[in-house]
Amino acid sequence: MRWVFRILGALVATVMVLVALVFMLPGEKVAGLAADQIEAQTGRRLTFHGDVRFTIWPILGVKSEAVTLSNADWAGPEPMLTAERLSIGISASDLLLGRVRVTEVSALLPHLNLSEREGGLGNWVLQGGGAAASAGGGGQPQTQQADIPAVSIEKLTLAGASVRYRPHQGKPIELSAMDLVLNWPDPSGTVNVDLNFLPLGAPMRVQAEVGTFASFLSGNVASVGATVSADGGMLRFDGRADLTGAATGRVTAKATNTSAFLAAFGQAGITLPRGLGQALSLGADATYTIDGRLALRDMALDLDGNQLQGALDLTLAEVPQFTAQLNGTHLQVPGLLPAAPGGGSGAPSGGAAASSAGWSKEAIDAAALGLANGTAVLSFQSLKAAGYELGASKLSLTLDRARGVLKLQPAALFDGLVQGQVVANNRNGFSTGGKLSFSSIRLEKALSQVAGYDRMNGEALGELEFLASGNTVDALMHSLSGKGWLEVNKGFFSGFDLEGLMRSGKGNGGSTVFDQLTGSYDITQGNLQNDDLLLTLKGLRAEGAGRIGLGTRDIDYLFSPTIAGVNGGNGLTIPVSITGPWADPKIRPDLKNALQPQIDEVEAEAKERLREKLSEELETEIAPEQDLNEVIRDRIEQEAKDQLQRLLLGD
Template identity: 60%
Template sequence: MKLIIRVVTALVLTVVVLAGLVLLLPGEKIARLAADQLETQTGRKLAFGGKVRFTFWPTLGVKADAVTLSNADWAGPEPMLQAERLTIGVAAAELLQGDVRVTEISAILPHLNLATNEDGIGNWVFGSGAPASGGPAASSSGALPLRIEAVDLTGASLRYAAYGEAPVEMKNIDLSLLWPEPDGTVNARATLRPAGEPVEVDAEIGTFAAFLAGKVSSIGATVTAPGGKGRFDGHADINGEASGRLTFGADDALQTGVALGLALPDALAQKTVFGADVTYTADGRLSMRDLAVELGGNKLTGAADAEFNKRPEITAQLRGGALDFSALAGGTGSSGSGGAAAAGWPKGAIDASALGLADAVIDLSFDSLNTGGVILGASTLNLTVERSRAVLKFLPASMFGGQVRGQLVANNRNGLSVGGKLSFNGIRLERALGETAGYSRLNGEALGELEFLGAGNSADAIMRSLNGKGWLEAGKGFFTGFDLEQLMRSGGNGGSTVFDQMTASYIIDGGNLRNQDLLVLLKGFRAEGKGRIGLGARDLDYLFIPQLVRAGSDQVLTIPVRITGPWENPDIRPDLSQALQPKIDEIEQEAKDRVRQKLSEELNTEIAPEQDLNDVLKQRIEQEARDQLLKLLGGD
C-alpha cells in the first residue's frame, strides 16, 4: 500500500513539474520553435504579425494573430495562407526536449491562395532541400511533405488559379483534416458554399505522405449537395490525375446543380443517375467508359472522351432506347415548336452562343426520340460541332413515318444561319408539314429532295430569308378544306379532295416557295397548279386548274380554283375569270376564221391563217386603186 502511494505521488509530482516547465516557456519562443520547424520541413516561412500567447487548454501550444505562411517561389509574393488567428498545437514530450512536433493547426477566417505552375504542381506541395531527420520519407526530388496531425479551418476563403486559366474564388469554407499516423490515411471533411447552400465533401486519402510527395494513392470521396450525392472510388495523385469509378444520383438534378453554382435548364428538375469508369490526366484529358446516364425516363449508355483546352473537345458514342427530351425544348410533343402561333413565327432573338462552348463529334443511335417539335423513330445521327458551326447528319433518320437522309447545318460564326440538304422517302406529308411548319391540310406519302438556306437572329427572320429548291412526288392522298368536284359543280368550300398522284418541283426565294408545274391526278379529272406559298408570311396565293372530261364526250370542263390568304384560314373559291378566258379566246378565234373565209370569197383569193386580215385588206385596196388609175390614164 505504501508503495502504491509513493508511485501515485511521484506521478502527480511529475505532472506538476512538467506543467510548470511548459508554463514557464514563453509563447513567443514556442511560436518561433514551431515556425522554425515548419520552415525546416516545408521551406516556407511562418510569420506572426500580431500578439502571440501560450495556451495550455484545450490545446497545448500557442495562439497567434495576423499569421501568414509564405508562398512557393514561382507563385508570386502573395502569401499562400493568411489568417486572422492561428492556433498551433504541439506535443509536450518533444517540447520538453527542445523539439516541436506540430499536432494541430486551426485557423479562423483564413484565406488560401492556391495555384499550379506550368508543370501542374501546386503551391501546396511543400518541400525543402534538407529534410529533417526522422521526418516522413522524401520524394525522389528531395522534397519533404509536411505532416500535421490535424488541421481545422473555419470561415475560410479560397482563390485557386490553375496555370493559364481564370482564377476561381470561393468563400465561407470549413475544413477539417485528421492525419493520426505518418504513413497512414488522412480523413478530410470540407463544407463548401459555391452558391450559398452547403455542399459537404468527405474524403479518405491512403498513404497521405506519399500522396503529398507526388505518388499515386487510393482515394475515396463523397460529395453531398441539396438534392443529390456523388461518389468517387479509385486512385489519384496531388497533380490531379485520377482513375476510378464515378457515380452520381439526384432526385432533383436542378436543385443539385444550383447548389454547385451551375446554370441548368428547368427541365432537369427530375431524377438523374450517372455512372462511369473515369480516367483524368493532368493535361486536361478525361475518358469515360462503361458510361450510363439516366435522366427521368431516358437512358443512355456508351463512352465519351473530353479534352479541356481553351475550347473543350468532346467525342462520344452513345446508345439510347425510347428518349423523350420534349421537356428540355419546352414543347409538349408532336405539336411543339414546329407549329408557330397564328400570328406568325416567333420574333424573339435566338441565343446560339452554346455552339461556341465546345467542339464535339457525337454519334447517337436510339429507338425513338421526341425533341419537343419532331418525333423520330429508330435512327442513327452524327453531330459535329467546330468553331460555332454544327452539322447534324441523318444516317438515316426515321422521321415523319419514312426515312430522311442528309444533313442540317447551324452556323453562328458571323451571325446565325441555318441550312440543309435532305432526301426523303415514304414520309407522311401531314406529319412533315405539321411538325415543322404547322400546316396539316396536305396528306399523303411522298419522296423527294429539299435544299435550303436562311439567316437571321429569330425564327421569323430566318423563315422570311429562306432560299433553296426541291421536288416531291406523292402517291394516293388528299387535301382537306376543299372538294374540287364540289367546287366545280356548285362553287362551295369544305370537304376533301382525294388524289391518286401528285408531282411538283419548286424554288424558294426570299421566304416564298414558288411552283409552276404542279400536277395532280384525280379520279375522273386532272389538275395543274402554280403560284406562291409564303413560308415567311405564312400565306398562300395559289391557282389550281382542274380539267374534268365529261363521260361520252370529248368536251373538257375547266374551272380554276384560287387559294389565297393565311395558312390557318385560306379563302378557297372558283376563279371565273380564269375559267371564262379560254372560252373567250375560242369565240374570238372562231370569229376571225369566219371573217377570213368571207374575205377569201369576196376577194377571190386564198388568205392563209397566219396572214393579218388588215394587211390583206390594205394590199387589196392598194391594188384596186393602182388598177383604176392605170385605166384612167389609158394604160393596160
C-alpha cells in the same frame, strides 16, 4: 478535381512543417532567436504577433496567437500563411522518446496563399537557406529535414479557413468559409477528411478517405474515395489518384435537382427541360489526366427516366472539347414543348409555330452553339420531343466554333425516313440551311408541324435544299431560298372539292382526292414558285402554277383541271384561282376562261356556215382565211360600181 487534391496536400504539408517549427521553440524568451534559426534553415520568416506559451493541462501542447509564415521569394510579398490562433496538442509519451506525435492541431481563421511556378513547384515546399535558397527555381527543391523532427498529425481542425490558389497556368481559385476536420490516426495508414466550404457561393461538403496518406503527400498514387455533396445532388469517386489530380476509378452521381447542383459548381442559371435531366443518375468508369482530359466508359445515364448508355471523352478547357456515343431505347422529353402560336409566353425562344398573323418575331438565342466543340452521336428506338415523334433513328451533332451540323443517318420522322443534314451557324449572325431527302413522309404531319399548313394529305418523297438567315423565325422565313421536288402517290386536299367545282361551280369545303401529284419548285426571298404541278384524279387532270408565300403565309395559285371528254373528245377545263392567307384562302373558279373554248368553237362553226351561205349567194368561193366582212364589203362595192356603170352607159 486536380486543384482540390493539390490544395488539400499543400494545406496538410504546410501545417505539418509549421508544427515542427513551433516545437523547435524552447520558450518565449528565445522565440526571436529560434525564428532566426528557422529562417536560416528554411528560407522563411516565422513571426509571432502574440504570446507563445506551453500548456500542460488538460492537453500537453502549445498555443500561439497571430502566427505568420513568409512566402517564397518568387511568390510575392504576401505571407504564405496567417492564422489568428494556433493550438497544438501532443502525445507526452512519444515526446519523451524523441518523437513528435500530434494528437490535435486547430487553427482559427487561417489563410493560405498558395501558388505554383513553372515546373509545378509550390510555395508550400520549404527550401533551406544559403546557397540552396538563393538558387531560386533552378533544379529540384531541397527540403532541410536534418534539424526538423518527424511529425505526424492525428487530427487537424480548421475553422473559418480561406485559401487563394494560383496555378502556374489558369485562373486563381479562391475559397472561403472553410471548415476542415482531418483524422489521421495511423501515420502510415488512411486519412479521413470532412470539408465544408463555399467554393462558388453555394455550400458544398467533401468527405474523403485517402489510403497511405503519407505516400500520397509525397506524390505517389493512393486509393481515394470521395463524396461531394451540395444542394440538389451528390458525386462519388472510388479509385486511385495522386496530388497532381490524375485519377482513375468509378464515378457515380445522383441529382434530384440538377440545376441547383450545377449552381454549386458555378453553373448557375441552367434550366433543363424535363426529360433532359432535371433529375439524373450517372455511373461510369472514369480516367482523368493532368492535362484536363476526362474519359468515361461503360457509362449508364438516367435523365428523368430516359435510359442512355455509351461513352464520353471530354477535354476541359476554356471551350470544352467532347466526343460522345450514346444509345437509348424509348426517350421522351415532355419538358421541351412546342412553341406557342406567335411565339407567346408558352413558347421556347425562337419557336417555329406562328399564328395567322405571321411568324414569331421573338429573338432566337443560339449562344449554346458556342459553348463547346465536338461530336455526339445518339441512337434510339423512339423519341418524343417538342411535338415531334421520331422512330428508330441515328443522329449526329457536330459543334465547331458556334456552328452546328445535325446529320440524320437516317431519322424516322413523320412516319417516313429523312436523310441529310441541317446546319445552324451563329458565327456572324444566325443562319440555317440544309439538304434533305425524304421518303414515305406523311404530308399532313410534316406540313402541319413545320409550316402550320394542314390541308394536304398523302405520302411523299422528294428532296429539299434551303438556306435562311436572321435572328427571328419571321426573318428566317422571309429570307428563305432553296429548291426541291415532290412526288405524292394517292392523297387529298381538304378545304375544296375539285370534282364538285367542275360539276357545279361550287368547290369550297369538302376534299379533293388525287391519284398522283408531282412538281418541282424554287424558293427566293421566302416565296416558293412552282410552274409544273401535275395532279391526276379519277376522270380529271390538273396542272398548276403560282406562288406560295412561305414568309408572308399566303398563296396565289392557279389550278387548271380538265374533265376528260366523251369518246375521246376535248375535255372541259375550268381554271381555279386560290388566293389569300393560308388560314382562309379564297377558291374561285374562272368560268369565263373555262367556257372560252366552247364559245370559240360555236363562233367558228357559225362563221363556217355563214361562209358557205355567202359563197352560195354570191356565187363565188370564199376561202376560210378570208374576212367575211371584207368579202361582203367588197361585193357591195362591186355591185355599186356595176350599177353606176350601167346608169352612166344607159345600159
